[in-house]
Each structure stands twice: as C-alpha cells, then as structure tokens.
Amino acid sequence: MTTAPRLLLIYPATEKLGWVRRFQLPSLSLKQVAAATPPEWEVLLADEIHEDIPFDGQFDLVGITAMTHQAVRAYAIADRFRQRGIPVVLGGIHPTVLPEEASQHADAVVIGEAEPVWAQLLNDLRAGRMAPRYRSIPHGDLLEIPWSRRDFLAGRTYLTTQTIQASRGCPYDCPFCTVTPYFGRTFRYRDPDDILAELRTFDRKLTVFLDDNILGDPERAKPILRGMAGLGLRWGGQANLRFAEDPELVSLLAQSGCIGIFVGIESVSGPQANHPKTGSRFSQADLIKRVRDTGIVLEASMIFGFDDHDESVFETTVRYLEECAPSIPTFHILTPYPGTALFEQFDREGRMLHKEWQHYDHNQVVFRPKQMTPEQLYKGWRAARREVYRWPSVLSRVMQGNGKLINLAYNVLRRGGVYGDDEVVYPKGPDGSLGHNQGMKP
Template sequence: MPTRRIHLINPKTDSLTTRPIYFNRALYSPLAGLLAVAACIPRDQYEVVLTDENIEPVDFDLTADLVGISAMTSYVNRGYEIADAFRQKGVPVVMGGVHPSFMAQEALSHCDAVVVGEAELVMDRLLDDLRGGAMRGIYRSHQLHPMVGMKMPRYDLLKQNRYVNKTFVQTSRGCHTGCTFCAEPLMNGLKFRYRPVDEVIAEMEACGSRNISINDADFFGTPERPKEVMRALKGRGFRWQAGVTSKLAEDDRMLELAAESGCTMLSIGFESISRDTLKSVHKFVNQPDHFAALVQKIQSYGISVFGLFMFGFDGDDATVFDHTVNFNIDAGFDACAFSALTPYPGTLTWYEMKKANRIVSFDWTMYDQGHVVYRPAQMEPDTLRLGLDGAYKDFYSVKSIASRFPLTGKRSRAQWLIYNLFMRKASKTENIESIAPATPETQHAPNPPILPIKREWREAVLEGLEPEPELRQSAE
C-alpha cells in the first residue's frame, strides 16, 4: 500500500474551452500533462490526488508529501498563490509546465523545485531527492525523450463526466513550422519525435474512451507517419480529432485515411488571411488563397474544420476583424476561435516586442489571448480588444450559425452543435472589458528550454537571457 501522497494541481484557467458551460462540463480537459506526470510516480509508493481547479476547489487541508503544479502563463499567478499557500503549511512544492519552464527563476521564488521541459526523464531523480529531503532547484534533462516506452497516463484520476473532450493521446512531439509567436519549438524542438505506432494504439485501447483527441502540435507534420497511425486506427471504432497545419491537410490520401479511421474534426491554425502577415511570423505553410477550398475539401470527407485565427499582427489594421469573420462565414468554417496576439515570455515575438519597448503589461494574468498586453502597430489597443469581442459575436450570431449549419454531407451534426453552442455561450461569459493596465517590467528574464537554431534568433534570445548556472539543453 502507498505510504505517501502527491497532490497534483491544475490552477484555474477560466478560458473559453475549460470553463464549465453546459451540464457542468467544460469543452476540453487541460490535464493531459499532469496525467502523464502521474504515470511517472510509482503507484506502490505514492497515492496521487489530482485536482483541476476549473471544475473543483483545491483542498488546502489535504495532507500531502508533495504538491505538483502545472501552469501556463495566463494562470501561473494563481499557481503561485497555490504554491505559496502550501509552502506556508510546510508542504514542498514543485512546478512545471510551459511558463515555469521558460521562467524557472521566477517560479523558484514560489516553490522548492521546477521541472524545465519534459518531466519523464527527471521524475525519478526528483522523487529520490524528495525522499532524501533534498529536493530543490531546477530539474532538467539534457536530452529529449525518445518517445519510446512511455508509461500509460493515469486516466483513472480523471473526472471524465466533467468534460466533453477528455482523452488526449500524444503521438509525437515537436513541430517543423517555427512560428515566432509559439512556444512549441522552444519547448519540444523543430524535429518531430514519434511514439511507436503500437504504443499509441495500446494507449487508445486502454484509455477508456472511444472519442480521442490527438494531442500533437501538428499531427499531419510529415507525409507518411500520420498515415501509419491512421492505417492502424482503421476498423477499431474510434472517433478522433487532431490539430494539424494546412499544407498536408490538402493531401487527398491523407484525408481519405483520416475519414476512414474515424476523424471527425481537424483544428488548423490559419492565423490570418493575409499572406504578408503569415510570412512576417514565419507561418510559411499557410496559403490564404487556398483556405476556402481547403475547408470545402476537408468537409467533403465528412470532417469538420475548426479554424484558429489571431488578431493584432503588425500588418493588421481596424479592418481586419470584419474581413476575417466575413471570410470565415462565407467559407463555411464549422467553428472558429479568435485570439489577440500575445507575446508569451521566451517566444521570439516576446524578444522582438521587448527590444522595441512595445510590451505594456507584465501581469501574467492578462496573457489570456483576450487582453491586449502590448502596443499594436496599426490600431489602438482598445480597437483590438473590441474587434476581438466583435469577431466572436458576429461569427457565433444566430444568423451565422444558421447559415453555416451542415444540412448535407457526413459531418457530425451533434458535434457541430456542441462546438457552436459551447463557443457561443463561452464567448458571452468572457469578462474582459479593457486592455491590460501597464505594469513594471518583470524582474526575471525568460530562459527558453531549447535555443532557436537560426543564428539571428539565437542572438536575439541570448541578449535577454537571465544568467543560470545549469547548462542549457541543445537544439537537437
């Protein structure tokens, strides 16, 4: 029997997709990372308790030998509050996730230890130090996980009746695209690492659900690998969705296999309908003149398209909102999410804006892709904030929903309605009325887990690095 307890906590996110809306359920569970961490904790030595503050309160009176907190930037401040409260009770705290991985020194002012990057290769060492009473500082592997022999995520810890999409299976890590606003290449690298297909299928069969979200940065990242996975999925009765980039989504054979293996939705980061804007942020794979035809092609295979768009690029002016939403409605997107460009600490966009003195707020709570934390190039901050709100209202208006409803074809009408009703209601519950107030600069500089490969980007990052005694992982 376990003699110790570890309490894993996801602080409240309060985003459109993690806010319980209908039947006390959220659209997505944010717990995939913590379920993987829990898998690395020996069951015969530790009881693991998992709390998602989006759906339940944190029990600060729960006795634990260790509290583990995972946080992204927009809710890391809440993570720090939770960490401070447990440490005041004498409970050691370790933090991980995207923001602590980039801002490890900042996180260490609130916790005893920080896991930078991937947890799998450092958890044994961290637990050994915990048992010896010497857990402290930064835990980082100086190599990337080969994605072979990964332990089964602890799906038994998940309160499955509180989420619509609850099962996330990762088949790869990394992304070729290297967008300047994205943390993925600086967390997991520009090279793809793949799990063995049989291990992917084994997890899907054992996860307890036939509805799967593939949790890759780009499932269609290379021409052949996703086809191997989809061939293995055929005939198994799964319904799945995934995030992909647009280039290989134009491949008819890829879409045929997707449909045959149970794909119901593809989420695609279109980002902008301006080719010049896409070039400026190194999203070269996107071709805006192909977007409408691509949506129709994917839908012809019975697969819905969830489009992701961003406002506030330097090429955007006040006309971008109506132009984009009208395009989305005319093209018949099944669902869309809109966000304000956000210079997350450690991304290349961060370094560019920081050098130009354009970042106004360093309050991480405001980094929710709804508030405006920087000075846009061609519009007032209020224009960006109001335009973003208006985009949601227009795209999810009753008229738009009625015009886009899939009366014909093989797309799942039930799934379509769930997404549109969730997004319509969730966007109406947003409590963002203004731009982020100006704050003093952060006292800590971000240290990316992996340095960029391109020389000019590496130089930009190195200029702003905070000194750290440990060696930084290579870009391999």
C-alpha cells in the same frame, strides 16, 4: 515521510467555471506525471476547475503545472503549501521559460518535459537531496513516454478523460508559439504500435489527441491513422491545414474516426499567411473544402494584432471566412507569451503593457499593437467573433458542409461562449490608449 508517500498534483484555475467545466479536458501534463510516478506513491489530484485545493492536507510533495495565464495562481498555491513546510515542485510551460521567477515559489522547478526526470526527482526528495532544478532536453525523433494515467481523475466529470499524445515538437517555430521552445524543433512521434495499444485500452468512443500538430509529418501519421480505422473511436485533434494537400491523408483521417480538427490559419495577410505552415500551392479555401466535404468539423483559428494588421483586418477576415466557410471560426487576440520570439521583440521595443500573467489568455490585449490602439484591437476582435456567430452566418456555414448535425451542434456551443462572455473594460489613458497595468476584467 510515511510508508506510502503522498503526492498531490494540482491544476490551478484562474476563474470559476459553471456548467462549462463539464466540457473541459483533464490536464495531460498531470496525467503524464502521474504515470511517471513510481507505484509506491499515492497520487492525488486537485483540479481547481472542479474542486477546492486541500490546503490543510498532509502531503509529502505538491506538484503544480502552470501555463502562463495560470502562473500567478500557481505561485499563490505554492506559497501556501510551502508556508506549512510541504515541498513544492513547479513545472509546465511557464516555469520552463521563466525558471528564475518560478524558483521564488518552489523548492524545485522542472524545466521541459517531466517524464524523463520525474522518478529521479522523487528519489532525490526521499533521500533528502532534491535539487532546485531538473532539466530535460528533447532529442531524437522517437517519443518515448508512459501511457497516461486516468484512474486518479475519478469522481470528476470531463468531456472525456481519454486524452493522448502521439507526437511532440514542431519545426515551424512560429514567433508567437511556445511549442518549439518547450518541445523542441523536430517532430518526435511515438511508435505507432504503442499508440494503438494505448488506444485499445480506451473503453469509450470519444478521444482527444493533444498533439500540437498530429499530422505534421504525414508519413509518420499515416500508420497511426490506418491502425485507428478499426478501433471505432471518434476523435479530435490539432494540425496545420497543409495536411489537406495530401488526398490520402484526408481520406485516412476520415476513416480513422476523426470528427473534428483544429487548424491554425492565423492571418489572411502578411508573413503569417505566407508562413511555411500555411503557405501552399493550393488556396486555403480549396484545402478547407476538401476537409469539409469529408464531414469532419474543421475549426479555423485566426489571430488579430500582428504588426501588418490595421483596423481593416476584422472586416477582411470575416469576409474571407464567409467565403471559405470552415465549420467553426475561432478568433484570438495575439498574445506574446514569455519564451517566444514575439515576446522578446515586443519587450525590446517597449510595447508590453504589463506582465500580469493572469491576463495573458488571448482574450485580452497585453501589448501595444503597431497600427491600432489596444482598445481598437479588443473591440474589433469582439465584434468580429459576434459577426461570424450571427445565426445567418452559422446556418450558411452549416449548410455548406457535410455532417450538418454535428456542425450545428459545435456552432451552437461556440456561439454560447461568444455571446455569453463578459466585456473587458479598457480605461483610456491621456493619449486615448491603454496605460500600464490596465485591461483588467471588471
């Protein structure tokens, strides 16, 4: 090993992105791993969205992060480095939920959050005794993590490199979501002073909070928002819509510089609509209007394919969204990610069409829906998203809220993605539905 050991951190890409890559965010996981790396290490990045992987380079360790749709590519990259005798560590959500699978392509697997175990892993590597697994278990309600590093991202163009997390974990445990299995079932927040101190180091306005639910615990979110009010940042993040029940929270959100918030509404009917995270004594339309009136762009995410959904769900959802008029509607195909209760259920019921992880991207159907064929689900999803991005629908939404210019800009961007994507071809099996291993992109 050289005196300055070299660590290569890799973000695998599953497809080539054109100009859209300029609107991507850097991997926060890798920024955190870089921050947790002792200073004697040289840290390099290969973000495959922006550059080729330096397969011929000399490194003392390669670390690869992988969500489920990236796993196949991550394994292929790992195999190539290991063939050259370079040790590889895999981490992230997919290796955490399927460590046995990941172990076949790695010298070590990090299970759970990397920060608490990373320095130990590097010490062990240098001492020649790296273990096959490093596991961290979330505990308590205080999140203690280092400020993420941005210096090693230089030379690449992202929407912003100013990404940050104030909290991790979520108690709602939605059956399709990987957050609870990965980050635990309690909200853990950082000390507000620590977050605000990190935010003060940001030299540009645009900032993105990558919390899964930054407003999940309103009383812990409020001091952060109050502190942000004087910083002059413009930021976006994710939350669940129930935050809008609290008028003070909505007002603080606007004063803090929030310009966009992504909320998961998921379904207009059935158990998800009545879930504690969305079920409210207020109507969702009222809550959406409260946010819209502040001029904050509200992106409402819907999922198609739950067991109570039949073919009427597309029309019902489109009409519902016309009434509520969130700034940006987003539609996803239900995707049972490994590690979730939904995956276990569908797998038990023999409803998974395949386990080709690269297709688990919520734009393709990977399971057999209960009341539709996979093709009906796919075509209904595709038609619904086109319907809500017709120009008359876009203009109607934009005219109903404050902040019209920014709303229009968001809609135009999103419309480009909706009308510009490739259609997946679903070859039919003998029974008119998908067979095993089908649903490939052409």
